[in-house]
Amino acid sequence: MSAEIGSIRNRFEASLADLDVPVTRTTPTAFESTLEEIVSDPVVGTSLPFEGVSLPEWVDDEPTPATLEAATTSVTAASLGIADYGSVVLPSTPDGSEQVSLFPDLHVPVLRAADLVADMPTAIERLGPQLRDGGSAIVATGPSATADMGALVKGAHGPKDVHVLVLETEGDAE
């Protein structure tokens, strides 16, 4: 891993720490066991477009309205991470990543370390062609929150907790 990517990753993790959002580094080999420690059942997910990684068998990868309603955890792919903000970019997919990432109490976005960018303008530059191509995405930063009831509460309509998984290629693991 280049020094630049390393420093962006550190900044991303520091931003998440400021938000009290846990982040765990993993590798394709360790992915399943890492995920297992984070989630609580039942778990739903949508497909991960990353080489060498797929959802474990114990994750419902064909969720329905009923299983989504019952799920406690969701696992979906993030296409970008933004170091300055601790944000993840969640592309909307035809298999339902938008609602899957939104309804359960815990959302686990999976992000490749190589997809981390430093700042907002870079992220939006990457998203430009995708939106012009009809795509949609959510720049998600931490859990759902509201202060409308007189104090800050997490989990207003969306997840109460977010736990980011950063996927490194095997050679990069420390």
Place this chain on the structure above:
Amino acid sequence: MSGGTREQKADHIRRLLETEGDAVEANTLGFNDGRYESVADLEDYEGLKSEARAIKEDAIERLPALIDEVTETVEANGGTVYLADDAADANRYIREVAGEKEAERLVKSKSMTSEELEVNEALEADGVDVVETDLGEWVLQVADEAPSHIVAPAIHKSKDEIARLFNEQFDPEEPLETAEELTMFARDRLGELIADADMGMTGANFITADSGSLMLVTSEGNARKSAVVPDTHVAVAGVEKIVPSVEDLAPFIELIGRSGTGQDITSYISLLTPPVDSPVVDPDEPDIAFADRDDDRDFHLVLIDNGRMAMREDDQLKETLYCIRCSACANTCGNFQSVGGHAFGGETYTGGIATGWEAGVHGQESAAEFNDLCTGCSRCVEACPVEIDIPWINTVVRDRINREGDDGRFEFVYDELVPDEEETGTIDLQKRLFGNYETLAKLGSATAPLSNWTAGLEPVRALLERTAGIDRRRALPAFERETLVDWFEARGPRVSAADAEREAVLYPDTYTNYVDVDRGKAAIRVLEAMDVHVRIPTVGESGRAPLSQGMIATADEKASRVYAALAEHLDAGRDVVVIEPSDLAMFHREYEKFLPEASFERLRDGSYEVLEYVYGCLENGANGARLRTGDNGPAIAYHSHCQQRTLGVDRYTRVVFETLDYDVLESDVECCGMAGSFGYKQEYYELSMDVGDRLADQFTAPEAKNRLVVASGTSCEDQLEDLLERDAAHPVEVLDPRSRLH
């Protein structure tokens, strides 16, 4: 305004101060502090604001073409665009869509534009169940109240009030108490209502013409659900929300949350290009996998004109269209912090920029209801992420309100004497009185001390209150028989031009010249102690007083006269030194509207706030020991001036005091609440005192209560004296070598 109307207004404000004031204050101060902290983290905040401003300027400039472009892209994406002339037109279209869908329920995410349309009422008349899903909006829907803030609509309600409301309305098994319980209750209940919805409605913070995407700024996730769960999505947005491209969004994403609620970024920035690829969440088909669905989504973008294209043609209101509705101008506003949007707002919009929106979309009468609450303190100017001159928009609308009834023939035209008065004959007596303060001061000084005795008499105060609405609880300024100009003419300069390091002309503002002559004398002694040759030119009022009453033509004329009187001095290389920050702010900000560019720049670049000038002298080798220093001077509680802070020159006072070894504690409120004439007005006296209480609290705290109160502005001094019952002084009066202040 009649005495009766004033009393009604005072009653309304008093009631809001009592019922909603505390919750509004706590929330807006939290947002405002958050903004300062959050923008401080940006590497180039000013650059980002300028970038955002440039994007909006460009977008509004070519708005007709962008409307065409976005129509093409949305339609190419498979959606429909409807350009609605006004609210009725938009509502008719939306009702048709609901009718075609046979929609029984529509779920909404928060949208001020939908409030502007009153689309809920229109749909409900057709029997559609409209459900607000933003928790704050839902609270208001349950309570049947209007938003008091454009971003956080229910900030006027405390947690306990919401709990009482929910417990009464819904009678839950266990009474709800904590914010957590209230939130989870609302989440569950709204979740069920969303699941069965037939249509979703959102607003849009931005729309990109190149991709047909909507950007939605939210934290709860309800907009995501509203847009994605039902198969039909209607987005309503003013035409001004369109920006050319996706890439233009970046600066706004970085600025909007920071400027508004003080968050670096909100939880969710939705970038939706509808109709979206996400499958529908259909509770009637609970076991069909999302991946197996083949939905045919329906998307309608309803673009609203409703006066906006006319605002675009109006040179003064046009800037309003750059507004991104972040709420910074509300949160940073002293009056808003006290009273909230139920007083500081019109039919739909609230806060400083609301005057522009209301005048543009609902008409001047709606703006007239609350326009006076902008005191021109200008604190919102630096807070606005798109650099809108919000006080100017308020002044322009005030001017138009003053002229109502004269069919606008006299707009920006003035004659020889007091143009606004002469032309219209429609200006309220109270405004005329404060607007012509210079004339009043001249008269008061010429007849002092008789004028002061008379003005102190109870029958006179009662009359002033009844006819002009001057609150009798305020002490009126006492005029000096010998003006500063007269005194200096008799005394003459003590540092000759030949011996001087620099030459300065001290601007004799109305207050210094006729009322607080002592601070003028102190300023002269301070300047002379630093080897400055001082002159006092014959020059009139800056135009601040009439401008604050919306009398633009009078202010414009005064600006020309002031420039004419100072031009020769500027040409001779003399520095213009100004004691009163509100007058300096005229020279540095508002004169740009009144003078040719070269004249404006010349005066701006050649004029200095008096402590800024002292700082410059000290930096250039003047001997600070010739001034009174902290060694034998008092410990100080210093309140800067709102307009002085916006100009960025408040720091010099602090640095000078520190350089001269004073022990200084500084206030951090946005404004003292007096704002020139505002605090004298009967209908606003209590609001003014409430705003002032935040400052009083800081200066009565243990670490401040024994310090000398020092303020840069005239009205700040008056306000502090009223609030604290302690004497207040100008910084030059502390530094005056002859000063005995302790």
